[in-house]
Amino acid sequence: MRASTTGGDDSFNRGKIINDYSAQCSGASCNGTDNNGNLKKQTVFIPNNDQNTNPTSWNSRAEQNSLHRLRGSKIPPVAAA
Numbered sequence: 001m002r003a004s005t006t007g008g009d010d011s012f013n014r015g016k017i018i019n020d021y022s023a024q025c026s027g028a029s030c031n032g033t034d035n036n037g038n039l040k041k042q043t044v045f046i047p048n049n050d051q052n053t054n055p056t057s058w059n060s061r062a063e064q065n066s067l068h069r070l071r072g073s074k075i076p077p078v079a080a081a
Helices: none
Strands: 015-020 041-046 056-064 070-074
Touching: none
Parallel strands: none
Antiparallel strands: 015 041, 041 056, 056 070
């Protein structure tokens, strides 16, 4: 999901969120064999200005048990700007 004031598939000067459902690949065309419909990783991008020259990003990872139930999530610490 992207938010932009300019439009287009590559622009995200208001931010974007990428959801990955496979550890093997990323994006809408990903068809990994480990995709069971559960979210594996979410990456958030926040732009630093309207030109989006150096966005800040972080990700969180979901852990599942053998029955594909959520066991926990990991969010690495974000360095102070």
